[in-house]
Amino acid sequence: MKRTVLAGVLAFVAGAGSAQEMVTYTSSESFGDVSFAIENAIIGKGLVVDHVSHVGEMLERTRGDVGSDVVLFEEADVYSFCSATVSREVMEADPMNIVYCPYDIFVATRADNPGEVIVGYRQFPEGPMQAVQQMLDEIVNEAIGE
Template sequence: MMPLSIRTLCLVLLSASALSLPAQAVEPRVANEHLKVYSIGGDYALYREAVEMAIIDRGIVINNVAHIGPMLSRTGADIGGEAIFLHAEALEFCSALLSRRMMEAEPHHIVFCPYVISVYELADEPGTIHLAYRRPTLLGDARSREALEAVDTLLDEIVREALAF
């Protein structure tokens, strides 16, 4: 078995070429206190893999991948409704360091873990890939808000790195 899959090799080559290009400013399509959604034209598999690699490259383990698109497709026949997504997955993970800081500041902030980044392509908007995440609510004392802001920053950095491909 080859040590690198073709898909991983392509991602490595694309990331190397992306490093030689000037960074493109990407603004979120939706940004509010609850979520951020970035959108980009391209291939779903490429951006899904890019998000995974951006997480793993930070030494963070992905705990779960929720296959939301296939679940909705599978159940759609039973409960009715049109197709929503062509592809949709949510990657769940935590940073041990940031999660510890967040919960040392306020143990009840356990509800903000795991972090989730969703990657999806809408059925009525093929070719546009969306990378989105829930933003932790900045609450509590200064230490608590600072820990939550660090989580928000991590999520944004991961998404922006994936968008650079």
């Protein structure tokens, strides 16, 4: 398993669309195994997965509709969830930290590198939001056996 930080991949929709860094890990396990482990690690922390966004399926399904022939992912899902405890902590520090909720972890296999599963999440600013980043890192590390 390898951890990297990539710049400029995620961007906020609001404001000027400033780029944000993310934390990624890689695994040689199957997409299905890693996805299952992520979901179990989230649930194991007493949290509820609010939504699983099947981004890879959507991009593939709409590829022709938008005039593209580029296959981006073999598979890609985003798990969205929240933590009442951690969310209250960070929002009591600054109610506008609501912008970061819910929290997301993605699992993806890129079409150009089918043997590697990438798991990651956005980095959060210094200060109170580091509690969220720590929680996400714990979930990912538990899931991929780090």
